[in-house]
Amino acid sequence: MRTVMVTGPGQTAMVEEPEPSCGPKDIVVKVKACGICGSDALYISTGGLPSRQGAMPLGHEAAGEVIDVGDEVRGLRVGDRVVINPMSDPRGVIGNGGPTGALTDALLVQDAEVGRSVAIIPDDLPFDVAALNEPMAVAHHGVNRTSPKAGDRVVVFGAGPIGLGAAIAYKTKGVEHVIVVDVIESRLEKALAVGADAVINSAEEDVVARIRGLHGTGADAVGAPRAGTDIYLDAAGVPEVINAVMSSAKHNATVGIVAVHKKPVPIDFRKILSTELTLVMAMGYPTEIFEVTESIIANRDLYARIISDRFRFDDALEALKVASTPGAADKVIITFD
The missing domain is CATH 3.90.180.10 (Medium-chain alcohol dehydrogenases, catalytic domain)
Incomplete structure (x- = not known):
């Protein structure tokens, strides 16, 4: 063989x-x-x-x-x-x-x-x-780590296979609105095709302003205006994503990192202290490897677009x-x- x-x-x-x-x-x-x-x-x-x-x-x-x-x-x-x-x-x-x-x-x-x-x-x-099945298990673990619930508003950074799989997962879990952010127009078109509610081309648009326009205005713990997004998922692995999230995150927002960052990313903790955000990391698929199989069976046409x-x-x-x-x-x- x-x-x-x-x-x-x-x-x-x-x-x-x-x-x-x-x-x-x-x-x-x-x-x-x-x-x-x-x-x-x-x-x-x-x-x-x-x-x-x-x-x-x-x-x-x-x-x-x-x-x-x-x-x-x-x-x-x-x-x-x-x-x-x-x-x-x-x-x-x-x-x-x-x-x-x-x-x-x-x-x-x-x-x-x-x-x-x-x-x-x-x-x-x-x-x-x-x-x-295997890469989608990675995507679903990233989603599970952010503990989504019905009514949440979500931003997924990166419209590669993991980001697209995450967008499908968030929608099947009943979140209210999913935005996908990327710099490649064909990927953004695919994000819409798999069920994203909106997309942002970060090479052409002000990401923070556009997120606020789509998800409304929230606030941090001292009342400073922030985007109304509940969950951010980084499936891109570039520093600009972290910068955008730290400039947008409202009080008690959740930030999930499923991407591999190849270089250290500086974070100004003083700037985000009043957000009291939850930061979670996601690697592999401790339980999701065959949990995701049922989702693929049920939503095969969406996954095929990936x-x-x-x-x-x-x-x-x-x-x-x-x-x-x-x-x-x-x-x-x-x-x-």
């Missing part, structure tokens, strides 16, 4: 490997679709994680069909369609430093268990949409180049048939 690997700094290759052998507690999944994550580009640029320099399998956003089931596995059978939790492999995270990656013809899932390592999906859910590009597995190396090129694609999915 073929597996995509990082073979050195800036280098990838399609490597021939033996087909996996299924143990009594394992399953083998024929991968049908796998998304490309921003972390894949990082691993390629560095030559892999330190523990797997020069020979690191890629791919952790997988959906596929079960083709072999160990004798001790319960609740799974050949032919089941599944999404996979890459964190569940006892040998290491799939596609993130473990011995296996999901950019492969067949993936061994050790100690397979429904609800922990895999979730079964319906036959009519397209595999490419199902492959969004996919910008599809490549065949034969062209996986080209797909990785496209996904690693800034501005070339938003969400790349590799399909296998």
Whole structure:
């Protein structure tokens, strides 16, 4: 079988490997679709994680069909369609430093268990949409960390896959109004298509003034005017986002950070003392990996809009180049048939 690997700094290759052998507690999944994550580009640029320099399998956003089931596995059978939790492999995270990656013809899932390592999906859910399960779990964890409630007004910064997934999640949780902010017009159009109530192009508009215009005027604890927004979610990871939030946040607003900031961001705590805001960080998906599956099943048409590009597995190396090129694609999915 073929597996995509990082073979050195800036280098990838399609490597021939033996087909996996299924143990009594394992399953083998024929991968049908796998998304490309921003972390894949990082691993390629560095030559892999330190523990797997020069020979690191890629791919952790997988959906596929079960083709072999160990004798001790319960609740799974050949032919089941599944999404996979890459964190569940006892040998290491799939596609993130473990011995296996999901950019492969067949993936061994050790100690397979429904609800922990895999979730079964319906036959009519397209595999490419199902492959969004892992990144959408990240988005939903970010949303859950901000504890939204009905009637809240929300601003999401960043209309990449995580920001778009968060916008869908906020709307399905019943918030009153969601604004999405980005600098790329095509992304903002997609944000509206997945259910955002309004968008702001921060390259062309005064973000703080526009948020106030859309969400009304609130105040900090001493009565100074602020935007009426209840929740801000940073899915962009740029300092300008934090500056905009700190200039807008009203008393008791919540700020969630799901983006990875590559540089330190200075914050003037004196300026925001009177806001008494709640700052929460979000990483991974402690409980959301299969909670989000039901949302994808129910809102598949919305989630499908997040996919910008599809490549065949034969062209996986080209797909990785496209996904690693800034501005070339938003969400790349590799399909296998």
